Amino acid sequence: MNDFDIIVIGGGPAGSYAALAAAKSGCSVALFEEHRAIGWPRHDPGWLMNSEFSDSLIGAIGKAVFSTSVRDFRVCDAESGELIETSAMGGYLVRRDLLEKEITALAIQAGANVYLKTKVVKLVRKEGKVIAVETSSSIIPKAECKVLICADGIRSSSIGFAASEGLCEPGELRPGISHILANADVTEGVIEHFLSSDPLLNYKCFWTNRKDWCYFSLPVSTPLHEFQGRQDNVVSRKIQKAYPLEISGHTRASSGKYGEYFNNMVKENVMFIGDASGGAGNIHGMIQGQFAGKVGASAVKENDISNERLTEYQELVLQTLCKAPFFYFTAREDFGSFNNWFHEFKIATEGIRTAELDGL
């Protein structure tokens, strides 16, 4: 009864898009999300890098996810405020929690089955292939599949399936607290990025999709009020009078080179996508979801779920996203100039659109 062509673990942008692409291709699909809601806790500020995929995504669902075009992406010195680099190639800011809710709703319309509060706890193998998953839910404790798409996010490399499947070296994670702040000195559609030799000020960022309102993150060890109280830098001064409207935790990889195991994304009949594949970024994850959903669906239809067949997914990623990977950078040297990176990403993803959303 609980027998599906494709099972997707995780309802983030990567997993929800994979479920949509697979369901649109005519497969029976189950998506398992451990939390009580898709999109919660909010994973990030919802910046979508500039690309054809982002444009077509916003064209189709921009109203539903409250999008703002990014007018300016500024990189500044955190102490002096001096401008280091500016770019207009900033893409969009969306309500990230609504993004995956909307994509998941469309996946359901296309026929996908979505199970909330359902954590996948074990992959069941037979003759080297995953044939089922076991979950924490009494409603659906076990479900069978032909192909598994694993989108369990950044924790995959430490306590998730990328680690337990031996796909990567165990990763280290850095916990942080993300705030939505009101009453901050920020401008709608302007992303401000601050760099400093002081680690606490380095890579501080205001993501602003409403006037005076921004998304801002700190390490768990730094209380917001202490950071606001500092007088020695522009970042603290800009949020001195701000109030948090929402607080949620997040983790990110501690190494800027996290993306290096991008070369190994398929194991037997399992495709790893999004952060679980060693990549990062919302658009990267959704494009991987599109590739994996489509390749998985055609493999099921052709009754060939061999490693060779599914490796087509990995080839697509290597030919496109891997040319401009978004990884958890910790130093500017990791990728050089933001402008170059945006440009490379746009070129690397040329021609990839949200075909699944056409006609909405």
Ligand SMILES: Cc1cc2nc3c(=O)[nH]c(=O)nc-3n(C[C@H](O)[C@H](O)[C@H](O)COP(=O)(O)OP(=O)(O)OC[C@H]3O[C@@H](n4cnc5c(N)ncnc54)[C@H](O)[C@@H]3O)c2cc1C
């Ligand atoms: C502070 C911060 C800011 C960022 N800013 C941006 C940004 O502005 N733009 C951008 O593009 N990227 C940004 N990123 C990166 C971005 O958040 C990730 O790349 C993106 O969330 C990856 O999507 P995903 O679907 O792969 O994983 P996730 O969004 O992490 O989703 C994984 C899902 O799987 C679920 N899950 C995990 N294990 C299981 C299980 N066993 N069973 C069932 N469900 C499970 C989780 O609950 C989660 O919902 C940021 C990251 C951080 C930490």
